[in-house]
Amino acid sequence: MTITRPRCLRAGVVAALGLLLVGTLSGCGLESSLVGIQPPPVERVDDSAPLPGPAAQRVAQRVIGQAIDAEDDEVAAAALTGPAARLAEQRRERAPSRSAEDTLAPDEVTVLAMTSGRDWPRWMVATRFDTAAGRQMLYLLVSEDVRLPYLVHSVVPMSDGASVPSLGNLADGTSLVSDGDGLVAAPAEVASAYGAALAYPKPTKTEVVSTDDLMATSLKSNAAGQAKSLGELATLVQKHGVVEDSVVALRLADGGALAFALLKRTDTITLNEKAKEVTLPKAYATVAGKKTVTDKVVVTSLEPVAFVIPARGPASVVGAEDVLTGVDADPS
């Protein structure tokens, strides 16, 4: 006597047992495969930028927008610090108001780099094309504390045709450069050497930075021309000193550095005994509040400069400007 069972029943039982077994064994990976649970990502505290790209973009857009307004509005000047604040103050006093067309367009700002890590101060480099001025601008922003916003520290208009090498992956961040390891010289030394090389009448030759940029060549030719026009009536002495604590440099992807510095230019024109008085140029007379001088005149300017210090070879200027800040006629 044989007992026969439907084949489908046997197959069904085997299949059910098989599925049950598979379901039980897959329990080891159940969380990730079925539920979608994953271990929380670990924060890269030391080697990542503190903000994701879009958030950094929003911050830079807001702060630089405020900085542009700051040239008109003293309240908005709270968006500025350091060299940028000093320059904006001068511009507010002298430059005409900006037009409504100067308002920052959305996504006009591009963030190039942030310092990595979670310490303060935190630095950010951004750029935008200033349509009104027709120039590419470089911005250095800083946040001093967890509760303080980023402020514009330096603004430098880039020279025509100049470019800034890559500062690396935005998400990875970059580092501050304070010494000259791997560079032709420390950033502060480069700025100092550049200033000394522009001095008149006794420039100091330098091997660490090139002085064939537009600002340097125009400063040198202007100083020579001015001295020539003064002739024997007066003597011109021009100095360019680095403003204390103004030099900030960030590491480029190739090992070089992008350095921001603020120089203070001082032109001292001293009348010789033969000269009774010298008539000031109109621009100086307006600032000084008088048309002639009888003894000497001291003209001061601020010069924000951006240098690219390559891993090999001398540094070069990628952006600079000269902003007249004061004329002291016949100082006591």
Next chain:
Amino acid sequence: MFRLLKTALAVLLLLVGAGLLWLGTSVASDLGSAGTRTFTLEPTPGVPVVLTPQTLNRLDVPTRVSVQTGSADPVWMGLTSPSDASTLLGASARQVVTGVRVREGTITATDTEGEPDLDPGRADIWFDAVATTGSAELEVPVDGVPSTLIVDAPGDGELDSVTVTWQRRAWFVEAVAIAGFGLVVALAGMLLLWQLLPSRRTATEQEAS
């Protein structure tokens, strides 16, 4: 002996299958076809609520956090890195979310005593932030970046509820699949049991002879 084992197996398949069928159908009906699961926290009055990566970055889908305040109280939400959140919070009192209770649909949290008021100042540490009144919502993306969310009702405002929502359609599909699998197992158990019934067995044997 063999027959007893088969009977036990049939009963086991029936019970397991029925259990999976119940589990799958109840989870599927709870999630809905979109696969949405919501968990709610009743915040401790007067302190900010903090959600860490242990809650926000644990699933492979975005985390949506919604906040309700009393009437039109101001509400503020800021998403930042865990380290910056820790620095900003300092010694502030807070309620830190520690997990969720799946069955109850609630959020578990612990209270940390400290300074009464959180001062976010004008910090620029936020990946994303919302400042409004009444209610607010913020979605934490899945981008591999660990993040901490701080929820606060500035001034005298109070948070009524904080809700965390995940939507994962695969959950619904999986629940339906579990229910289907349970049904197959239960049917297999029933069939086996039916085959082993004494009346059925006798009839089968007579047919065979």
